[in-house]
Amino acid sequence: MRVDYGFYVVAVICFIIAALPYMNVISQEFLSPSSFPSTALTVVFAALGLISIILGYSMRPKPIISIREPPEPAPPPSEPAPLTPPQEETAKPERKKTQGKTRRKKTRGRKEKA
16 A cells, blocks of 8 residues: 555544534533533644645655656668778789770660650
8 A cells, every 4th residue: 555545544633533523423521512622622623634635646646747758869871881802912904095095885874866
């Protein structure tokens, strides 16, 4: 049982005890509403009831408010470099540059008109 429920039960009991002098069922001299002991009893138990309500309210579980941070975007997966066997340094022969006209390569991106 939670602690705040216990304080609420104590508060209800205190308010019932505070209201005893004002019930028509009890006709004793000690608990008559006009006597000093019954007035003191009412004030004390009403104050205890209020205190236990305040304590019960302050002891209740607080709602958990979580602030969600936006998740960090995942880094793009990096492609591993292809593994090549170690090669010995070999000198590649340099190509001779031709001094003639160079031809442009045809691009595949052009669409034919129909």
